[in-house]
Amino acid sequence: MCNVVNVDILEFNAPVNKSKVFEDMIQQSTDAIIYTNPDFTINFVNRTAEEMFGWTLLEIKGEPITILHDQELTSEQKKEMFSNLYSGKPHEIEDIRKRKDGSTFYCQIKISPLFTEKSRIYGYLGIIRDITEEKQNEDSLVKEIDLLTGLIGTARVIVAVLDRQGKIVYCNPHMEKISGYELKEVKGEDWISRFIPDREKERIKSVFKKAISGHPNEGNVNPIVTKEGNEVIVDWYDTALKDNEGEVTGLLAIGNDITQRVEAEEKLKTIYENMPGGVLMTGQDYIIKDVNYRTCEITGYKREELVGQLCDIVCPKGSASNQCPIWEDGKKEFRGMDTTIKCKNGRKNPILKNAQEITIKGDTYILEMFQDISERKTAEENAIEAKRTAEKANQAKSEFLASMSHELRTPLNSIIGFSDILSKEIQGKLNDPQKKYVSNIAKSGNHLLSLINDILDLSKIEAGQKQLEYSSFDLHEVLDEISILIKPLTSKKRIDLQMDLPPEDITVYADKKKFKQVMYNLLSNASKFTSDKGTITIIANQEKDKLKVAVSDTGIGMPEEDQAKIFEPFQQVKSAKSSEHKGTGLGLSLVRELVEMHGGQVGLKSEVGKGSTFTFTIPDKPTDN
Numbered sequence: 001m002c003n004v005v006n007v008d009i010l011e012f013n014a015p016v017n018k019s020k021v022f023e024d025m026i027q028q029s030t031d032a033i034i035y036t037n038p039d040f041t042i043n044f045v046n047r048t049a050e051e052m053f054g055w056t057l058l059e060i061k062g063e064p065i066t067i068l069h070d071q072e073l074t075s076e077q078k079k080e081m082f083s084n085l086y087s088g089k090p091h092e093i094e095d096i097r098k099r100k101d102g103s104t105f106y107c108q109i110k111i112s113p114l115f116t117e118k119s120r121i122y123g124y125l126g127i128i129r130d131i132t133e134e135k136q137n138e139d140s141l142v143k144e145i146d147l148l149t150g151l152i153g154t155a156r157v158i159v160a161v162l163d164r165q166g167k168i169v170y171c172n173p174h175m176e177k178i179s180g181y182e183l184k185e186v187k188g189e190d191w192i193s194r195f196i197p198d199r200e201k202e203r204i205k206s207v208f209k210k211a212i213s214g215h216p217n218e219g220n221v222n223p224i225v226t227k228e229g230n231e232v233i234v235d236w237y238d239t240a241l242k243d244n245e246g247e248v249t250g251l252l253a254i255g256n257d258i259t260q261r262v263e264a265e266e267k268l269k270t271i272y273e274n275m276p277g278g279v280l281m282t283g284q285d286y287i288i289k290d291v292n293y294r295t296c297e298i299t300g301y302k303r304e305e306l307v308g309q310l311c312d313i314v315c316p317k318g319s320a321s322n323q324c325p326i327w328e329d330g331k332k333e334f335r336g337m338d339t340t341i342k343c344k345n346g347r348k349n350p351i352l353k354n355a356q357e358i359t360i361k362g363d364t365y366i367l368e369m370f371q372d373i374s375e376r377k378t379a380e381e382n383a384i385e386a387k388r389t390a391e392k393a394n395q396a397k398s399e400f401l402a403s404m405s406h407e408l409r410t411p412l413n414s415i416i417g418f419s420d421i422l423s424k425e426i427q428g429k430l431n432d433p434q435k436k437y438v439s440n441i442a443k444s445g446n447h448l449l450s451l452i453n454d455i456l457d458l459s460k461i462e463a464g465q466k467q468l469e470y471s472s473f474d475l476h477e478v479l480d481e482i483s484i485l486i487k488p489l490t491s492k493k494r495i496d497l498q499m500d501l502p503p504e505d506i507t508v509y510a511d512k513k514k515f516k517q518v519m520y521n522l523l524s525n526a527s528k529f530t531s532d533k534g535t536i537t538i539i540a541n542q543e544k545d546k547l548k549v550a551v552s553d554t555g556i557g558m559p560e561e562d563q564a565k566i567f568e569p570f571q572q573v574k575s576a577k578s579s580e581h582k583g584t585g586l587g588l589s590l591v592r593e594l595v596e597m598h599g600g601q602v603g604l605k606s607e608v609g610k611g612s613t614f615t616f617t618i619p620d621k622p623t624d625n
Contacts, residue, residue, distance in 0.1 A: 021264060028260055030156060032128040035114075038121055040065045052130055054100030065126075070096045070104050085113045085124070094131070106132045158234060158255040161241070166191050166208055169250060178257055180227030195224040197231065211238040212251055221258070233259045277371040278341075278351075282311045284364055298351070298372050300344035316340040316348050341370065350377045416445040468511040468597055470622055475506040475540060475547070482519045483538075489527040490536065497523075500539040508547055510618050514594045521587040522551040522614050529555035529612070545620045546600070552613040558606045567592045567602065591616065598622075 026033055032049035036042055042060050050056050053068055060067065073081070084091040090112040096104050108129045113121050158178055161170040168186050176182055179195065186194055196204050200222050211217045217238040223231040234255035241250045278295035282288050291306050299306070299314055306313065316339060337355070340348040353370040419442040422430065430438065483497055490497050508515065519538075526536045530553045539550040558566065569589045592602045595616045606612035 021268060025261070025264055032126075032130075034065070034126040034128065036065055036124045036126070038123055040124065042067075043123065049128070052099075052105075052128065053097070059100075068097050070098045081111070085111065085121075088113060088115070097128070105130055158253075158257065160191070160253045160255075162191050162208075162251040162253065164212060164248065164250060166251075168194070178226070178232055179224060197223060197225055207238070208251065212240055212248060214240050214248060216240070231259075232257055233262045275369075277369055280306075280311075280314070280368045280370075281358075282366050282368070286311050288313070289365060298343070298349060298370075299341060305344075314342050316342050338373075349374055412445055412448060416442060419445060468514065468622070470509060471512050472507055472509050473512045473515075475508050476501060478508070478512065478516060479519070479538060479540070482516055482523065485520060486523045486527065489524060493527065493530070493532045493534070495527060495530055495533070496535045498535060498537045500537055502541055506540065506542055506547065508618065509620060509622070510598055511594075514597070515618070518591050518594050518616065519549075519551075521591050522616075525587055525614075526551055526553040526555065526612075529553065531555065543617075547618045547620070548615065549618075550613055550615040552611065554611040557608045557610050557612055559608055560606075563604050563606055566604065588614075 027046050029046060029048060032052045033044075033046040034042060034049055035044040042063050042065060045053075045055070045057050045060060053060075055067075066072075081091045081093075090110050092108075092110045094106065094108050097107050097109075098104050108131045110127045112125045112127075114123045114125055116122050156174060158175045159170075159172040160168065160175055163169055168183075168189050168191055171179075171181075171183050171186070179186075192201055192204055192208070204222055207217055207220055217236070220236045220238065221233065222236070223233050225231055235258045236253055236255040238251055238253045240248045241252050243249050273293045275292060275294055278298050279290075279292040280288060280295050281290045288306050288309050288311055291303055293303075295301075295306070296303055301313075337353040339351060339353055341351050341353075342348055350373050351370040352373050353368055355366055355368045358365050358367050419438050421427065422438045423435065423442060479499060479501070483499075486497070489495075523536065523538075530536060534554040536554075537550075537552045539552065541548055567588050569586055591614075595602050595618070599619045599622070600617040603615040604612065605615075
């Protein structure tokens, strides 16, 4: 039957670059391999298939598979094929197929359905071997040795005939090609002396004695040394040759060159053993079947201490009931599991694990691949602890500033109060320089008090000392009050303050004092950055379950890169005009904090030279904030 190059995942497993390895193995296969879509249109053929049928992949891709048929399938043939495929079994037949030039040949075909993880067929895999010669000569091969010699002379396998003493009687052209020797060069020589390397000689002598005594030997793998001194790895089948009386006359050795397969397996093994993560495979009996070197490094166990043991030896949950959590909780796949693995010293190392159900030669296994994330976990814990420390320090700072309210404000109020008394000349007349000095003291004191008030308000919010006192109030009434408070700022620059409000009354349910503070800060900010004779517009409307308010100005605007940080404490737009306007850089930060305390959001749209629009929303109902 068809032979396909298989890599035993029990020993070799290499997720890194394995697609390239398997692609090369498919292309090197001596069997034709054809992959079709679910509608039996051709999607891929390997090089052997191109040579066998005479079509290139480019010519045949997308064509129905029937382009290779010599004749239509009968209804019975179709019924049998689909019955096998839809039940998940391969469909195996011997039939005639057609080449591009119209010629036909006899072949052995195995069609297998390909399933998705959800058990849906996504295509079919056909493996085809040209057995025309075997068909034509198989009867003669059994009857007469001369016809056997003619057939094996063209076979793609290694064939050698030895006498009872192990002397070379015959080797076919393929053996000549592989070894580099012509038959006339080695005929009559001792097979073991000529072709077997020293390290294998004693073992092969024992194998020969067993086979010549009438016990066929299958699956004996050993290298042969070529004329150039290289080694070719061959998988042999040895059987005794007998005459008409049943006497053993010699040995027939048939071999397949598996050098490329073994080299591929060695590469896979090297990759498998040197993967950065651990690999562990368990069977349905919960017994560990294989591990790689990295698994031993992570767990501290030797390979022989793990293979053959119950998987609970490394399972962090243990397995008193002899049940594997992965098998019992879900067999399909576990991806990105943040868990631990139990080590020999009793420690549980944190790992990131992916587990996948796989099938090898009909048996089902769980393949676990995991990375040791101890360093990452330590870094995360350090980062979390640093964050906690920073938050505590920030909280302590906020609590300190909030508690210093009285101590900071009392002396400033005294300074401002006494400067007011002096400016009113109650205790006597002041000359012009003295009036100027007193005025500067009052302005500086008021500016410092405003700064301290903003810092304290922000600190109280951060310290959780600011509480909302909800009440119902009329929006029109509050905005009228705010427009009066802001009028000294707008009148000074002859700014036109406009309102675009719905005609009907709008009732707001919020903290009235803090709502007014938000509006005052936004209007004050707009007044600072709006040129003389500019316009500021207040727009408000009810949207579903929230109030939306916007303050739009025709001021200097700001670039997009500054808009994201404008609501952060002590941040101001840097520009030639903005440098003329003094401020704490806390007004907009307070706006955001107060709005978010209500469960609302702030927004900004701005364009340099065209102005800015600040918006905020207030929900109709109080939130947990």
